[in-house]
Amino acid sequence: AEKIIIDTDPGQDDALAILLALGSPEIEVLGIVAAAGNVPLSLTNVNIRKICELAGRPDVKVFAGCSQPLTGPLVTAEHVHGATGLDGADLPDPVMPLQERHGVDFIVETLMSEPAGTVTVCTLGPLTNLGKALTKAPEIAGRIKQVVLMGGGCFEGGNITPAAEFNIYVDPQAAAVVFGSGAPIVMMPLDVTHRTLTTRARVEAIRAIGGHFAEVLVGWLDYFERFDVAKYGSEGGPLHDPNVIAYLLKPELYSGRLCNVEIETESELTKGMTVVDWWGVSGRPKNAMFMRDVDADGFYALLTERLSWLAHA
Ligand code: BDR
Numbered sequence: 001a002e003k004i005i006i007d008t009d010p011g012q013d014d015a016l017a018i019l020l021a022l023g024s025p026e027i028e029v030l031g032i033v034a035a036a037g038n039v040p041l042s043l044t045n046v047n048i049r050k051i052c053e054l055a056g057r058p059d060v061k062v063f064a065g066c067s068q069p070l071t072g073p074l075v076t077a078e079h080v081h082g083a084t085g086l087d088g089a090d091l092p093d094p095v096m097p098l099q100e101r102h103g104v105d106f107i108v109e110t111l112m113s114e115p116a117g118t119v120t121v122c123t124l125g126p127l128t129n130l131g132k133a134l135t136k137a138p139e140i141a142g143r144i145k146q147v148v149l150m151g152g153g154c155f156e157g158g159n160i161t162p163a164a165e166f167n168i169y170v171d172p173q174a175a176a177v178v179f180g181s182g183a184p185i186v187m188m189p190l191d192v193t194h195r196t197l198t199t200r201a202r203v204e205a206i207r208a209i210g211g212h213f214a215e216v217l218v219g220w221l222d223y224f225e226r227f228d229v230a231k232y233g234s235e236g237g238p239l240h241d242p243n244v245i246a247y248l249l250k251p252e253l254y255s256g257r258l259c260n261v262e263i264e265t266e267s268e269l270t271k272g273m274t275v276v277d278w279w280g281v282s283g284r285p286k287n288a289m290f291m292r293d294v295d296a297d298g299f300y301a302l303l304t305e306r307l308s309w310l311a312h313a
C-alpha cells in the first residue's frame, strides 16, 4: 500500500478526501495532521477525529500542527464552510484521542524513520506544517516520495483574491518553502478542481449509498455547494481536496505539465499567487507537476465507489 501523511483543515471537501483515503485499500494512512485554515486549529483537529470515527477508524493517529501561519495572522473561511468548518451535518464529539506529539514533529520523524522515497505527503490546506517541517529539518525534502497538494491556480485565477487560491494565500511563506525545497510536487489547482463539480446527479449517486453515512456526506455536499452555486453560476460547486487522493489512486484521470512554479509572497495585490510557467518562458527549473485537466466523471465514479466500500465495510 502507498504510505501517506495527510495534512488537512476540514472543511467538508477535506472530509471527503480523508474518507476517500480511508476507504481505499491501496492507501495506508500513517497519520493525519491538523492545519489551521478553513477554521482554527482548535476546530480542525476535532473535525478530523469526528471524520475518522464516522469512518469507523478511531485507530488513526491524529496530530495537531501549527495554529498560525509562519508569519502573520490566520485567515479563515467560515463564509464557505460554516462556523464549525463542517456545517451541514451533525457528528458526535469524538472520543478518540489527539496524539500528544506535535504534528510537525510527526512529519519529520516519520519521514526520517520510514525508508527514503516511500512516504507521500498529501496537503489539503495551507502549507504551514510542511513548510515548518522543511525549515526545521531540510533533510526530509530528499526523503519525501512526493508532495501532492491542493492549491494554487493559473488560467483559472484565484478564489480568495483575484490572484490567489485560499490554501496558498493563507501561508505564502510556507508555500514558498515547499516549492523551493526540491521535493517532487504534484499540484491539484483550481484549474482541476473547478471541473469536479457537485452536480445534482453526482450528489444523488452518493445519496444512493444509503444510510446515515450517506446522509452526512450529502449534508456536507449540499452545504458546501450552496455557496458555490451562487459564486460560480454552475450546477454544483467545486469539490477540491478529494482530487489529491484520487490522483494517488488513478493518476490517469489527470493531465498536466511539469513547470516552474513560484509563489508571490510580497505584493499586496497578488500575495499567494502561484506564478506558473506553463509556456516555459522563464528558464527557471521545473519544480512542480501542474495538473490542468481531469476526467470528472471518472473522478466521481471512483469517489462514489470508495465511499460505498467504506459505508459497507
Ligand atoms: C481550498 O480551500 C479550502 O476552502 C478547501 O478545503 C480547499 O482545500 C480551495 O481553495
Ligand code: CA
Pocket: 008, 009, 010, 011, 013, 014, 038, 124, 125, 241
Ligand atoms: Ca482544505
